[in-house]
Amino acid sequence: MGYPSDRKYTKQHEWIQASGTTASVGITDHAQESLGDIVFVELPKIGADLAAGKTFGTVESVKAVSDLYAPASGTVTETNGELATSPEKVNKDPHGSWMMKITLKNPAELDALLSSADYEKFVAEEGGH
Amino acid sequence: MSSIETTPVPAVRKTALNAVHRQMGAKMVDFNGWDMPVEYPSSIGAGIVNEHLAVRTGVGIFDVSHMGDIRLVGPQALAAVQHISMNDASRLAIGQAQYSALLYPQGTFVDDVIVHRLGEDEYLLVINAGTREKDFNWVRDNTRQFDCSVENLSDDFTQIAIQGPKGVNVLQKLTDADLNAVKFYWVTRGSVCGLKNILIARTGYTAEDGFEIYVPADEATSARVWNEILSAGKEFGIVPCGLGSRNTLRLEGKLPLYGHEISDTINVWEAGLDRFCKMEKHNFVGRAALEKTKAEGVTRTLVGLEMAERGIARDGYKVLNGDGREIGYVTSGSPAPFLKKNIALAYVPPEFAGMGTALKVEIRGQGVGAQVVPTPFYKRPKKT
Secondary structure, three states: OOOOOOOEEEEOOOEEEEEEEEEEEOOHHHHHHOOOOOOEOOOOOOOOOOOOEEEEEEEEEHHHOOOOOOOOOOOEEEOHHHHHOOHHHHHHHHOOOOOOEEEEOHHHHHHHOOOOOHHHHHHHHHOOO | OOOOOOOOOOOOOOOOOOHHHHHOEEEEEEEEEEEEEEEOHHHHHHHHHHHHHHHHHHEEEEEOOOOEEEEEEEHHHHHHHHHHOOOOOOHHHOEEEEEEEEEOOEEEEEEEEEEEEOOEEEEEEEEOOOHHHHHHHHHHHHHOOOOOOOEEEEEEOOEEEEEEOOOHHHHHHOOOOHHHHHOOOOOEEEOOOEEEEEEEEOOOOOOEEEEEEEEEOOHHHHHHHHHHHHHHHHOOOOEOHHHHHHHHHHOOOOOOOOOOOOOOEEEEHHHOHHHHOOOOOOOOOHHHHHHHHHHHHOOOOEEEEOOOOOOOOOOEEEEEEOOOOOOEEEEEEEEEEOOEEEEEEEEOOOHHOOOOOEEEEEEOOOOOOOOOEEEOOOOOOOOO
């Protein structure tokens, strides 16, 4: 699976797709692959204020618990309720399964994140799959 | 205790099938110093959930060569086994096996074992990977007074587990032994994949029917047998399985894991393994202490928990009472792929062990509702 170039990536394996000051956030194909069968996604409350780099939720596979880190600062406007009942969607379509939408506090923060090409390189160097 | 003859432990150990696992794309992890597959890729129909379901409904194959094997042979082999294990090995017919444990004098666990009686005066103890050296040294040191030899055969075998209701169909294609004549927890010998006189045990760690075979540990033979089993199992939907599903399978069946439900600080009564501990047999290591602790009663007991609220209990999480006070801890916790529930085993004081007791598990600082439920969580259907 390739990494879409319409969004930015973090070294903690989240993606963020922005349009103006609103953005969707999810985890990458590499992240879902490393985790294995995802069985639980815990997301923040609507209205929660997130700081870039801080945890905003948890994703669990059968075997592992993994924190989710906010790629950028902002306020949560929506969470993907479908993932509460069908967390396996993240395995099947990681780049289509957004977890939350936020209103960006400072869209310029995204400039510091990785492009799809850089992320792909980062994953390869990390010894990923 | 003597510390001589202790073999140094290499940094990372590999089974003879290591290259095969890597070739198949398995995700590898360090398990007690062993480089082992945790799961195989979803692209070949595997992954923990699929592997787990394959064993419950069809068949799966595991490399369990990291398990250790100790053989005791000689005129006093039975007396030696009786002395070092808590179950009653005198009840074993030749070809029969039993679940048992090796205990410290204080009644806590050196390890749990499967004792196989292979001959008139020949016993095979199958022990855990993480405790191989400790167990062998302990067995050797505690059987010196008996007229029998103690051999560490751990590196001699590639041990492959073929588990699940269809396991018998798969293995029968590859052996001349009549597997239908082998009952659960019995062993036989036969040719397997053209190899003569292979030990075939109807045992496992999945709470399912299945077999464990012991083949020569050279890489070529091991790989050939592994691949022949996969080919023979194709028509039954066989799936290669790693330690991830091995753990969820054994947890559903409440089979103890060393370092979790049993350890050198947990005794037999706490672990609820009373029925495998034969106090009526003559003296064995740990018996005196167990007699005393039995009279005193336990302060904690192993219970099954099912999450009543959304959340997954994990190993080491705190267990709280209804008021949020810490009363115990989770020994093993996971989603249960077949039961589709979030389950856990936990040590709690006996007053909180009643069926239906509402407890909480602390997950990321929050008390999440759970309930004491009967165990095992999963029991395989009886054959009709």
